[in-house]
Amino acid sequence: MKRLVIFASGNGSNAERVITYFRENKLAEVVLILTNNPKAGVIDRAKRLSVPCEIFDRKAFYESDQVLTRVQDAQPDLIILAGFLWKCPSSLIAHFPDQIINIHPSLLPKYGGKGMYGLHVHEAVIANQEKESGITIHYINEHYDQGAVIRQEKTIVSPTDTPDSLAQKVHALEYQYFPIVIEQLLQKV
Numbered sequence: 001m002k003r004l005v006i007f008a009s010g011n012g013s014n015a016e017r018v019i020t021y022f023r024e025n026k027l028a029e030v031v032l033i034l035t036n037n038p039k040a041g042v043i044d045r046a047k048r049l050s051v052p053c054e055i056f057d058r059k060a061f062y063e064s065d066q067v068l069t070r071v072q073d074a075q076p077d078l079i080i081l082a083g084f085l086w087k088c089p090s091s092l093i094a095h096f097p098d099q100i101i102n103i104h105p106s107l108l109p110k111y112g113g114k115g116m117y118g119l120h121v122h123e124a125v126i127a128n129q130e131k132e133s134g135i136t137i138h139y140i141n142e143h144y145d146q147g148a149v150i151r152q153e154k155t156i157v158s159p160t161d162t163p164d165s166l167a168q169k170v171h172a173l174e175y176q177y178f179p180i181v182i183e184q185l186l187q188k189v
């Protein structure tokens with residue numbers, strides 16, 4: 001069975017989707033969730049789903065090897081960033097080359113970079129009257145939202161869409177494609 005570690009900072013609906021998807025198909029198991037946010041919804045989801053979940057702070061992430069060591073101990077085949085808002089330190093990236101992927105709620109390179117996350121992305125897309133938006137699943141590197149793209153999927157932005165309704169459309173794409181892409185990558189490792 002392949003092993004997944006998830007980093008998440010917020011609600012955790014993608015994390016939950018990945019956990020339940022692989023509980024059904026048994027190719028992989030989420031062995032650990034790590035969060036930087038003591039108030040993240042993902043903590044309750046992890047508890048409900050009986051997945052170990054640990055909280056870390058800036059010091060542990062950027063000024064020590066604590067988080068890196070914890071991840072190494074978990075022996076992941078793939079590391080998943082699911083709504084994780086901190087930039088990964090280069091030591092983590094160097095230890096897991098091509099093994100860390102992120103999901104972003106826009107068609108990168110549009111609407112990426114620092115500060116572009118969650119509803120901020122959808123507000124900007126609507127303010128710019130874009131005709132389409134979507135998701136990007138990509139490898140990470142040391143710059144926000146700039147690693148090699150693995151897959152993009154689109155949705156139409158209609159004139160009546162609000163940031164919330166667009167978020168719903170984008171989440172639907174995320175729930176549909178993120179587990180499938182993870183599954184495809186796991187078949188290669």
Ligand code: GAR
Nearest residue numbers: 011012013014083103104105117118
């Ligand atoms: C998701 O839409 C994800 O694409 C986005 O945060 C949301 C997390 O939702 N990620 C980013 O914006 C990263 N820059 P969730 O916590 O319910 O999975």
